[in-house]
Amino acid sequence: MKLWALGFAAIGLAFAVEQGVKPLASAEEYSVRAERERASVGATMLKPAQVRGSFATDLEDYIVVEVAVFPKTGSELELSASDFTLRVAAKETIRTANPKAIAANLQRRAGDSRGRSGSDVTIYPTVGVGHGRWPGGSGTHTSVGVGVGIGGGPDGPPAPASTDADRNTMEAELTDKSLPQGLTANPVAGYLYFPAPKKRTGAIYELEYSGLSEKITLQLK
């Protein structure tokens, strides 16, 4: 039994998707970087066009930062997304959003947008011609009427990225590309996702990392 479990675990590892993105050669290659005794950290904030080009998931309401951590030889670091925060204009502090929550939020919003468009409601104009005879009457009566019917139903295609399969796919994409977490002695890189503040234009962003003994603050460009 245990042998089977080990076999399945080995197969699972063989087909596992590596989390994060490939780190660049060094922290120097990122827009901003800092060096400490145990590690170097580099970061680049993606421009909206870069985000659109790098993700299938619509992340226009998020700030995406690529972060790379290069542990020094012999050092091991425990990485956690919760150690990173984004400071906006030295006032507001934003924590990272997790992929599951982002995907659920985007799916819900995509579903809502369909309802708002009114595409569920269809108006059916109808025309009827009646012909009848009534008791005591000596003639016939002919009438013409016009009616309007309103109907709805799941007869149209779902709104883009609004199905459960879409939510799972978005979650998978955001998880696969996010900064790997846990213990590492090797360079790792990946994305962090922060909910965008209401006023983005002209804002100054600082990425703070508190996973080392000395806090690192990087002013993103």
Next chain:
Amino acid sequence: VKVTLVLFALAGSLLAADEQREEKRSRVRLGGIVVNAGYGHHSGSPYGWSHWYPYSYWHPYHWGHGPFVGWSHFYHPGYWSGFSRMYGMGEVKIISEAKEAAVLIDGAFAGLAKDLKTVWLEPGAYNIEIRPKDAEGYSKRVYVLSGKTLKLDVKALAEDRP
């Protein structure tokens, strides 16, 4: 089994018009490879191996009755349906200068780049590999969402991070 035999008969008829095959076999899928083994009757060409590029279909065949073993790429189900558009699917546009490049989706042969400019897939994550005939191949993990279009430019893949 009947469907398998029909597909096999179709592949055989395309391989060589003068060959006739009649066989029973079982298939095992190992990643992107289908291994075929069984017992069959062959008439036409004498002993040898057939190779049907780009399908990489190798099969030992011989005169008369006898066992056989062979292997081929696993064909993506969309290969047979033409990756046509359906309810709730997402679109992948493949831009490749190498028209004869083989396109593999999750290790399964999907077709040639020239025939697969637009591919419709169910929402999900896929590994798409472009394998030019005489050059290095590229692969990328893509995420398909319903109602969305994704462009996969092979030139950009080549310039991507090593």
